[in-house]
Amino acid sequence: MNHNALVTVIIPSFNTATLIGETLNSVLAQTYPYWECIVVDDGSMDGTQKIVKAYTKKDSRFRFYQRDRGPKGGSVCRNIGLERAKGDYLIFLDSDDLLLKTCLEKRVEIIEKCPDLDFIVFATGMFKNEVGDVKDVFNKASDEPPLHRIFRHEMPWQTTGPIWRKESLIQLDGFDERYPRLQDPELHTRALLKGFRYKCFFSICDHYYRIMPTVNRPSANTVLKGFLLYNQTFAHLAHNNELKSNLAQGFVVCFKVISERVYNTRLLLKYGAILLNNKVFHWKDFVALGLYELFTKFGFRHVIGLRKIHWGFYQYFLNLPKRRYNG
16 A cells, blocks of 8 residues: 555646635645645636746645647646646646545545545535535435436536546546536546446545536536537447436436527537437427427517417427436
């Protein structure tokens, strides 16, 4: 057992000057001393870079890099960090989230006792302004296979949940840099499909995810493009009704986001076409989606007498998984 194993914490940053100091302080406060923290900035314009550079002068365990290749985004920044990591184990941390001070100590202690595992997952707490103001956790224990949950976009664990063996992440070639959203579910899906061995310790909550105000959340189009790419990559794996039902439920999650935040039903049609081609959708479902797109595009939802028809299409898709798959 290597009690001095080095842990690399990788943080992508972009315009989080008001928050990143708190994140870096949570790393600096770790009771486990054998760590390095790599921050890769994605072109911040708000003073984030200056703050991080100050930490590199304060403690040599902090290292700062700027993204030096495209495309822009967290996946590229995380992969740059992975390329420069010297640690035996890796943790990905967002630039506005927090580690409890015993996080690394407990994780190393546990994973060192499990040499046959590729990664271990821990519970993620949530907060808005300070730890303790939200009484819930991101991930709850479940007997259901995590891949089923990911297919319906119910994420079994968050980005910082796992501690990874470096050699295992290298086998996965890191993050898929095409993804504007769903980067970590995509990585976790490939790890599960590859048969990576893991264990969940959801009784241990050792880090906290910051719930951002709605105004700071990504655009619905960005979210939808992530959904599209994920299903283009993995929908063909739905070889039974249970998995197809989960994919259909994932469509409903996306459908509600798009319908409530933006009316880009052209992208929804592309999404529906993917599910039709993979026999998750029946042709009648795709026709209904096309009619919903027409009603939305030409503003029929605002026409008295047609609102009920538009609402009927909306309800059709909310209830599609249960109607089609009884689930």
